[in-house]
Amino acid sequence: MNNFIFQNDTRVYFGKGCVKEYLACLTKRADTVLMAYGNGAVKANGVYDEIVGILKNAGKSIVEFSGIMSNPTYAKVQEGVRLARENHADMILAVGGGSVMDCCKAVSLAARYKGDAWEDFWAHHGVVDFEPLPLGVVVTTAGTGSECNGGAVITNEEKKTKTGRDYPQLNPDFALMDPTYTYSVPQSQMVSGSFDTLSHIMETYFSKPDEDNVSDDIMEALMKSVIRNLRIAIKKPEDYTARSNLMWDSTMAENRIIKMGKKCDFECHNMEHQLAAYTNCNHGCGLAVLHPVYYRHIYQNGLQKFVRFAERVWDIARDGKTDEELALAGIHALADFIQEIGLPTTLKELGVQKAQLKEMADSCAISQGAYRQMTHKEILEIFQACYE
């Protein structure tokens, strides 16, 4: 196994009723809370009222930072920074999914930084040698795992780029995770979020080294859990066990545990980020279109791992198949699952224009951890292969 250092500074409070039980205590050191949320789902499902009630009872001043969009923009981050500074917020509470959490991580950093946060922390990997504004999160939709890492993916509309950086100092101080909060998530978002979780696991699983590593065993269990529980939650959205598993699978995929000893690929993420920078498409939907095509492109460079994926994740019997046939059967099973759960399968469905493909391909970052390092020409071929 490769050498590693493991640390995760986020304290998780998981389960039904956790917000009611712990939020007041977790915010006790703050006088003014910047309460951030998206476009109103939390008002419709009662989560907003519950949280505001708890904060008001505890005597907090609340400054609202609302309207955080999916694929949060740097302009929105700057709006949050202004609000935090003008109102002297001493804590941010992000209530939402990956977009709200990521935007708030960027606000927590930029609010305490005098320079150009985009240039110094997103355009380039920077050094966080100061304390960001304290941040706590209440997760309302599962998928990104943002609650337990320092990752923040921000779109710069002017520069046509969506960039993710992971700074351990941006790990939230606490994460409140009540699976019942996700009951109201529309099925399309539950499915795309769950596919994002699956993608995080696959992007890590299909990377070197492939010697015996407990991370790979954990990942097989996690992939099976996502597949099984998503099928249950599609049939019965208020199945507490299924929603709990999907929520914790999502955290487990991105809390760094499975990355130990692995190089990690994330080329599909690099490609999806540029699809979204040009089209504002849904993250999980973009990934669903790309994964099978990308894997058919690279499987020969990691053949034994793709065989293992077919046998252990999809339970496909060898039945006289060659390694190559078995590997392809596993990728086929993944593609079938994507269709079964109703995710898109072409870039056209995401609103991509054919004329944009080359510019988008040329702007993708290249992963250093993949079984096979892509060229921009190959990325263009992948985009063309999944266009329609």
Ligand code: NZQ
């Ligand atoms: O905006 P509102 O009204 O809140 O509605 C949201 C939004 O429309 C809705 N929603 C959330 N909770 C709900 C709910 N609707 C009903 N009931 C609830 N309880 O769900 C929609 C999507 O929310 P969003 O936060 O955009 O989704 P997701 O969690 O998938 O986040 C996507 C963003 O995270 C980034 C993605 O690139 C994208 O920008 N990622 C962040 C990562 C990280 N920090 O580690 C890793 C990922 O790879 C990913 O890149």
Ligand code: ZN
């Ligand atoms: Zn993702």
